[in-house]
Amino acid sequence: MSTANPATAGLRPDDHYIVISSDCHGGGNLLDYRPYLEQRWLDDFDAWARGYEMPYEDLKGDLGPRNWDSARRLADLEADGVVAEVIYPNTVPPFYPNNSLVEQPPAPNAGDLERRWAGLQAHNRWMADFCAATPGRRAGICQIMLHDIEAAVAEIRWAKEAGLSGGVLLPGAPPGGGVPPLYDSEYYEPLWRVCEELDMPVNHHAGSAAPPAGDRAEDKVILLLEVTWWAHRAFTHLLVGGVFERHPSLRLVLTEQGTAWIPQELARLDYFFDRMGTTTTTAQEAVWGRELVSRMSLKPSEYFARQVSVGASFIRGHEMPAARQVGYGKIMWGSDYPHREGSAPWSREALRAAFAGVDPADVERMVTTNAAATYGFDLDVLRPLADRFGPTVAEIAEPLPPRSLPAEAEKCPALIGYGREDV
DSSP states (O other): OOOOOGGGGGOOTTOBOOOEEEEEEEOOOGGGGGGGSOGGGHHHHHHHHHHOOOOOGGGSTTTGGGGTOHHHHHHHHHHTTOOEEEEEEOSOOTTOSSOTTTOOOOOGGGSOHHHHHHHHHHHHHHHHHHHHTSTTTEEEOEEOOSSOHHHHHHHHHHHHHHTOTTOEEOOOOOTTSSSOOTTOHHHHHHHHHHHHHHTOOEEEETTSSSOOOOSSHHHHHHHHHHHHHHHHHHHHHHHHTTHHHHOTTOOEEEESSOSTHHHHHHHHHHHHHHHHTOSOTTOHHHHHHHHHHTTOSSOHHHHHHHHEEEEEETOOGGGHHHHHHHOGGGEEEEOOTTSTTSOTTOHHHHHHHHHTTSOHHHHHIIIIIHHHHHHTOOHHHHHHHHHHHSOBHHHHHSOOOTTOBOGGGGGSGGGTTOBOOOO
């Protein structure tokens, strides 16, 4: 399998990028999950499905099939210049009230855990078949729950055998969620161990770490303003829990959480960890943290550089200086298809808005080779598709004029300022 692009040494203007989206979403239609459930759950599923009302408009009518109609999905992505994708969940799995990416299971004493676990396993098996239908073009992500680590480990082993090359979706562990925080090294150690052993990326997507939000307008706005902050905590918790120190080959991917925050946050963490490691006994940071820091061989920024990648949906041109600081070798572009805020069907334009003026070799890292290395895409398989559907080096190098797209394009944060103003 090749994950190196022969054109990297000298990209020509008419070369086509092999565009891999590191952040797409999909899942089965509600009844599509039924064949993947064990017999003992079928009566419960039928009763649940009969009474279920879909809360998401984009899963109804003509929009919903984008998640599970393989031919339509391929056509949409190809028209958008994308030839391969990493697939996070989007649809509602059995026995969940909402999308599992944002809906946390109830605490153990609230019941329904066993049914929801059966629902996630049904989704995983559906996803394995969905990816197998298009060899080499889809990296599906395995979902787990954190309430039973032994069961999660077994599911990860199954996922590796089943070809879910996207790795594992790490749920959040917000306060009140019924599970220990992610820095609880004893509780989660089997999880980190198996992911390192099997070389399964650990993906943490925005939305899965925030506590439940209410239904008021204020609740929704607070969720919008804080959702990425909650997701950022995954790196800090694994850092403090010693996960990167004990498992130097473990790979963490932080997706749809922005990029510009990373340099400042790493500088902040380096500052505190340096203070905690000082021999000055009067420093309060050292009183609290010296023992912990003494067990670490690297700075927080060095662990990040060694083991963390960024799934950068909606990356904008003004974020390029921060992306350069993070390292172009860490960034993986994503379209967020088929979400409303995603860049489709203007992903070619979004790539121009972000990457015009960036060295083509660095653009290729962010749209191709980083994701290929992380998720095991074979670029020899994807090259003929890219030569048919992918944007050229010259196309992406052409700056996107302001106000040159339909106003609707500004639904995507990466294209703010590029939609034509209403007259």
